[in-house]
Amino acid sequence: MDNLTVAEALYEIADLLEFTGGDPFKVRAYRKAAEALALQPDPVEQLVREGKLTKIPGIGKAIAAKVTEMVETGRIGYLEELRQAVPPGVRDLTRVPGLGARTAMLLYRQLGIDSLEALELAAREGRLRELPGFGPRKEAALLQAVARVRRRPDRLSIGTAAPIAEAVAARLRSHPAVLQVAVAGSIRRRAETAADIDLVIATRDPHAVRAFLDGLPPSPLPLDPVLVAPEDFATALFERTGSAAHLQELSRLVAVQPPAAAAAQAFEPGPDAADAAVYRHLGLPFIPPELREGRGEVAAALAGRLPRLITRADLRGDLHVHTTASDGKATLAEMAEAARALGHRYLAICDHSQSLRIARGLSPERLREHVAAIRRLDQWPDFRLLAGAEVDILRDGSLDYPDEILAELDVVVASIHSHLNLPEEEQTQRLLRAIANPHVDIIGHPFGRVIGQREPMALDFPRILEACARTGTALEISASPSRLDLSAEHARMAKEFGVKLVINTDAHSVRELELLDYGVGQARRGWVEPEDVVNAMDLPDLLAWLNRA
Template sequence: MSLSNSEIADLFNQMADLLQIKGENPFKVRAYRNAARTVQNLGKSLEDLHKKGMDLTKLPGIGADLSDAIEEILQTGKFSKLEKLKKELPQGLDKLLAIEGLGPKRIRQLYDAFGITSLEALAQKAESGEIYTLKGFGPKLVEKILKGVQLAKKAGHRFRFDVAKPFAEELKSYLSGFEGVMKVEVAGSYRRKKETVGDLDILVVAKNWESVTEWFVKYEKIKEVVSKGPTRSTVILRNDLQVDLRSVAGESYGSALHYFTGSKAHNIKIRKMAVERGWKINEYGVFDGKKRLGGESEEQLYSLMGMEYIEPELREDRGEVEAAVEHRLPDLVRLGDIKGDLHTHSKWSDGHATIEQMALAAKERGYSYLAVTDHSRHLTVAKGLDEKRIRKQWEEIDALNERLEGITVLKGIECDILEDGSMDLPDSVLKKLDVVLGAVHYKFNLSKKEQTRRVVKAMQNRYFNIFAHPTGRIIGHRNAYELDMSEIFAACKGEGVILEINAQPERLDLDDIYAKAAKEEGIRLAVSTDAHDTMSLDFMQYGLNQARRGWLQKSDLVNTLPLSALKKVLKK
């Protein structure tokens, strides 16, 4: 039985949901959630670790019981404790947990009184008014529940980072332009640069909070003002993105920013450390009893805790706290470190700009090289290049390189990996290229074994340089195809293959977790935009967000190298 880390994490989360509804010890619930997070963030297949005989209790939040549970799940594909609980409790209750305003207690109440186990039944009892007979259910709560049911029926309410970004930027400048506003920052997962964000949390330091609130709720893209209070206001934008505005005193700005930036797991870890010293950290500051030790800035907060400043992208409790204490945090890669883009398209295939336009746009961005990597022949819908056309393209590139100054165009290809693992163009062509990307563009539904064998075989081609958009997922639309990532990593190491972080905001794969794992294996990566026009070269920043979340430094990426060094890496 083969289960991925995500599937195992999912079982633990289901367990936590049901335990919660059952009214079990909340710390037990938390233990399952913590374990789920550990598994999800592992970056290495739990199955592999187990096969190699690793003691799973060494993993944070996994003790004897959960280690046994993992073993059972890996061997049988089943988690008996969960199965048992599922029999005890009716199906469907966990769906109700997703509704805002409904927690375990109220769900239990609804079930005991009316036997409610579904969104439909819930809506019906709410609309008929019967629900008011329950203690604690008043008109406001019922209205909230009905709204929640509507929302729960719509799928997926997280927003891609690039979708949220213009709203975040616009709101920030809208607010900072208002009189009396001293500081504005968008915190939350947006500040941590997660690939998707649930809502926007905006912090404001202002002399005149009340008039700032009034100004905020007048922002033109607001659909609904949910609440307006003395320290917090919540609105929903027309695209259903929720925005919270919170007022903070200047002296608490750092601790508030830290608190609202999260992640929750990171915060808990820091607060625990404070408790161990007999201190307390909350959103107002750092305290020793009643004595205030600080809180004006995040730098000060971390310094009080005896550690280095931790960049928001790292705050996921994936080892950054320990690293900060031991002064071994990575010096994260920055846009200024990037010397070129290794995955771009031109009009020769499905791009919208000429090679020259792309090259000049790359030069404008301060790059010294740009690889043109149009599609290969198999991808006919994208006018993929065959041998004849690619040779013609080389003539154009040679001529351009004669003419252009300050930028070098590299000859590349985004070559299809065919179903049998062979490359879409012959070696006689591949060997003349500066950069060969390999990519999977069809037959996404092969079994894990077949898909892995296909890619590994392609990587064994001696001209294969970079594995492009390695997992093929499209955020919110398409899952990753099945690949055994530890085998892929092993092949990369063996064959000197570079892994791409594709900077298209709906791709962003490798993701942060695998990027970190690849780095730890000593595999090199490239952040590339896959740009199909000149403007999309600016997607680089999205890719770098993901790279930074994956702990990558300048030295982990190949497209931070000067051209001569890069060429050496690419010639295997």
């Protein structure tokens, strides 16, 4: 029983409590406990055995008892009771944008709606309008949303797929017949979504490994393993990583055959070393997996012009996170200490502005109090806490705070959260006006998309890039796996225009601070280098950039 498995069970309890109308403090307690357990370096079985669970901040006696129950029996009775109370189809309703857990339960209890099909039928028959808050317009909007959900490919976000893939790979590494294993395919290339888990496994006993694979618990994504002899591992990893377009680019230059030279290198430490052996055999420098999309990377390799891609180690901090002052789940002190523990040298607190009432946006008075609290807490010799705000861009392009308020902040992230469906010209003018404000440092999640749920806003992006290049305004790559906004293509365009990028988590919890890796993967897919990224700067250079006006 590993920590992640138990943490996922606690997260599920928290989710199900939201459906059943549980106490919000209890929901938060389970989420905090899950987060603490997932980040805990000691194995959960050891913690149970030594009676140390309650020494972990966020885990009290009641939750510790449930963790112990799962470790000792493989189940949590309370979780099973909650699952009985919330049918799986009702949980599925929350895939529809705009339908939260409580609304889904209301639909179930009042109208018996327990599936997407039942929701669609009720909307078509006009039965939803029997409930408070539902009318013809909302029914029509829900029908469109259900249609979008149905059109979604059967894929999971990289933030869900990658941990599942790594967990499967870790289990395989524990088997004595597995000599080497690597995750390949779209997950290795850090694509935004994945349809399956490609695995390359080196073994001398494929029958034993196949039997082990057959005995693994069901995975949310289908496994697509290939079992090879150790001497074929490097070539198999290269081929199964793809993409097809990348392999086609290579095939125009050379006849790609299983390289004998790679066999001797198959057991160099780490999968990248084995992969590099194949490229050496082909007379090419190593092409990082994130670039292998058939978009000029082979020609760049031949010309010696591959970029030195940004890495997680290059980042010095995070310039967009939230706290309980608005809609975050952790306090100011908790977020700061967690960032320090991750090795950050600085962190910008950017809670929501006043117009975003659903997120408890801060009035000017509350913002000033919040800034004062940030200044009081900022007393570390090796870490800087920056006072900022995520300021709403209103429909006319003006900002949600007056300039005299913005001038008091260290960092201003300007974002669009409303009127996402304006015509392209109106939306572009709206964003251009915000970019022109000298107090704006960063445009947050510029296209406003949510992958698979909300389409990007219509924007004339070259004009946006020209304006950012002129004003020195940076564009955010949101590391949230549900957003990854900018896309890799747009990040590459920004780099070509000379526009600075910022890789931020938009974290609303301690756990989400660790999402930077996904933003880095997106940036690497966009050919982004350290010098393109604002938060790859050391603190003095960052402060100089923030004061550039």
